[in-house]
Amino acid sequence: MPKxxxxxxxxxxxxxxxxxxxxxxxVAHLTLRExxxxxxxxxxxxxxxxxxxxxxxxxxxxLAWEQKTLRVHRGFxxxxxxxxPRDVLRVMLTEMLPLHTDARAASRISAAYxxxxxxxxxxxxxARDDIAQGRVVFEQLIRQAIADGHISPTRDPVAExxxxxxxxxxxxxxxxDVVEPQDALTAIDQHLGRLFTTNDLGTGHEGxxxxxx
Amino acid sequence: MPKxxxxxxxxxxxxxxxxxxxxxxxVAHLTLRExxxxxxxxxxxxxxxxxxxxxxxxxxxxLAWEQKTLRVHRGFxxxxxxxxPRDVLRVMLTEMLPLHTDARAASRISAAYxxxxxxxxxxxxxARDDIAQGRVVFEQLIRQAIADGHISPTRDPVAExxxxxxxxxxxxxxxxDVVEPQDALTAIDQHLGRLFTTNDLGTGHEGxxxxxx
Numbered sequence: 185m186p187k188x189x190x191x192x193x194x195x196x197x198x199x200x201x202x203x204x205x206x207x208x209x210x211v212a213h214l215t216l217r218e219x220x221x222x223x224x225x226x227x228x229x230x231x232x233x234x235x236x237x238x239x240x241x242x243x244x245x246x247l248a249w250e251q252k253t254l255r256v257h258r259g260f261x262x263x264x265x266x267x268x269p270r271d272v273l274r275v276m277l278t279e280m281l282p283l284h285t286d287a288r289a290a291s292r293i294s295a296a297y298x299x300x301x302x303x304x305x306x307x308x309x310x311a312r313d314d315i316a317q318g319r320v321v322f323e324q325l326i327r328q329a330i331a332d333g334h335i336s337p338t339r340d341p342v343a344e345x346x347x348x349x350x351x352x353x354x355x356x357x358x359x360x361d362v363v364e365p366q367d368a369l370t371a372i373d374q375h376l377g378r379l380f381t382t383n384d385l386g387t388g389h390e391g392x393x394x395x396x397x
Numbered sequence: 398m399p400k401x402x403x404x405x406x407x408x409x410x411x412x413x414x415x416x417x418x419x420x421x422x423x424v425a426h427l428t429l430r431e432x433x434x435x436x437x438x439x440x441x442x443x444x445x446x447x448x449x450x451x452x453x454x455x456x457x458x459x460l461a462w463e464q465k466t467l468r469v470h471r472g473f474x475x476x477x478x479x480x481x482p483r484d485v486l487r488v489m490l491t492e493m494l495p496l497h498t499d500a501r502a503a504s505r506i507s508a509a510y511x512x513x514x515x516x517x518x519x520x521x522x523x524a525r526d527d528i529a530q531g532r533v534v535f536e537q538l539i540r541q542a543i544a545d546g547h548i549s550p551t552r553d554p555v556a557e558x559x560x561x562x563x564x565x566x567x568x569x570x571x572x573x574d575v576v577e578p579q580d581a582l583t584a585i586d587q588h589l590g591r592l593f594t595t596n597d598l599g600t601g602h603e604g605x606x607x608x609x610x
Binding site: 208209210292295298301302308311312316319340344350356357360361362363367368370371374375378 | 421422509515517529556565
């Protein structure tokens with residue numbers, strides 16, 4: 185189906201143009217007109233692919249989500265065959281933060297998408313579903329880690345999941361250079377280290393390890 | 398100086414119109430033209446008060462910041478004469494989240510401001526300074542709480558400050574209805590409860606105490 189492939193490639197090229205507009209000029213410039221100009225095609229040709237700004241933004245968000253998933257899977261591979269659940273959560277969480285160029289572009293698209301969601305019911309529903317699905321994966325991992333004795337059973341899996349997801353608030357601190365990437369990672373490692381402190385289950389030596397992470 | 402007062406009142410009325418545009422229609426509609434229309438004045442009259450979109454947005458941000466400060470001070474008054482530092486930090490943190498209408502408007506202006514900062518050096522510098530100053534206050538409170546024995550001296554004040562500020566990531570989870578306000582508060586209280594767990598001051602059981610909060 186070469187035709188379909190061409191179509192998909194064109195859509196992806198347009199999404200990348202959209203990405204550059206957001207990355208370089210900001211969400212205020214995110215219009216069909218500016219994206220067509222950046223992609224080097226006519227406004228009409230762009231509308232052939234995306235009927236509206238909303239459709240265009242949703243596709244860019246899909247692309248950002250896909251690429252984040254790829255980065256997370258690469259991160260998992262680097263952890264080897266039997267990764268510690270703390271390291272799995274660390275990869276999932278840190279790939280949501282603008283700690284390197286690819287993740288930064290995705291993070292900005294995502295921020296634009298969330299702002300758009302506040303005034304657009306369709307986008308709100310989709311953004312909510314995407315994040316709620318991601319949240320379920322985090323909570324399952326935490327529940328499993330509790331069941332496997334990696335996290336104390338006294339921890340509340342719902343609250344711990346919410347706290348981990350809330351740490352995506354590092355995005356703003358990193359984007360504004362209020363916190364350095366290394367300091368964000370240090371703080372996240374201390375948080376995860378404490379979450380995975382199980383010496384109240386009897387070993388008695390993991391408390392000290394918390395800050396070595 | 399009645400003239401100055403009129404001028405200030407006019408600026409505030411314009412800022413409120415701007416606020417409504419962001420709140421109801423979104424940051425994509427935040428232009429001098431739309432704000433003039435919402436404020437019921439001409440584009441030229443608006444430019445008498447704000448020469449640019451940037452100046453207008455900065456003023457709205459000042460107003461949001463001022464109102465947040467007022468809410469925080471009201472929160473402090475409710476804590477009485479000798480508030481526990483945990484409760485002080487709780488007020489400061491929760492007033493940054495969109496947990497009620499006023500805070501939601503401020504939070505949206507702030508999100509718009511941060512997105513704008515990514516592509517505007519002046520706004521970036523100001524947003525950075527504002528947040529960095531707030532960060533200093535958080536860190537001072539945490540250092541004092543460690544000195545006063547409310548927080549274990551084994552805690553790293555820099556990392557703990559960064560973690561607390563990062564919890565503003567609840568903003569997105571609340572705005573998208575992924576997490577309910579009560580669940581956000583529960584998670585924040587568990588985090589603060591553990592931070593202020595001090596029975597590890599010599600007992601040698603910090604792991605076990607962590608989860609009692």
